[in-house]
Amino acid sequence: MDMDKEEHAARSARQPRDVLENRDAMDSIERQKEGWANDAYEQFVQNGGLERLAGIGKPLVVPTDDVLDTILRNANVDPPWIMLRKEIGSNMAKVIQLLDKTPAAPEIDALLSELNKQIIELNALAPSRSLHRHLISRHNVREQYQRWYIK
Structure with missing residues (x-):
């Protein structure tokens, strides 16, 4: 009980x-x-x-692209693939400087190898094939840098 x-x-x-x-x-x-x-x-x-209110009387602009890209753009933050593209550009400039100073430097090949890994990653992240980049070598790094970053 x-x-x-x-x-x-x-x-x-x-x-x-x-x-x-x-x-x-x-x-x-x-x-x-x-x-x-x-x-x-x-x-x-x-x-x-x-x-x-700002924009009163104007039509609303409804974003139709990727929601994440829109949020990043409104926050003034670059998408990851754009940040990677900028990093690739500065690394390519370093390679060109090294080629100008000491063309036989062994670290150039290591930098080129790292750059090509970054380019492969960029090509995977970029939203369009038109934004893809070709792999680079000692022979085409200047040409590609001119094409991609000097306009």
């Missing part, structure tokens, strides 16, 4: 959620917040705020 009483007490014990949540109080707070937001909006309208 004692076991039944303990079981009944355990079942009828209030759950933590019931103790911590007072639905009426929470609903009242939410209505109060909503009232404040409505009051702020009404005051904004009465003070002529809608007439001073």
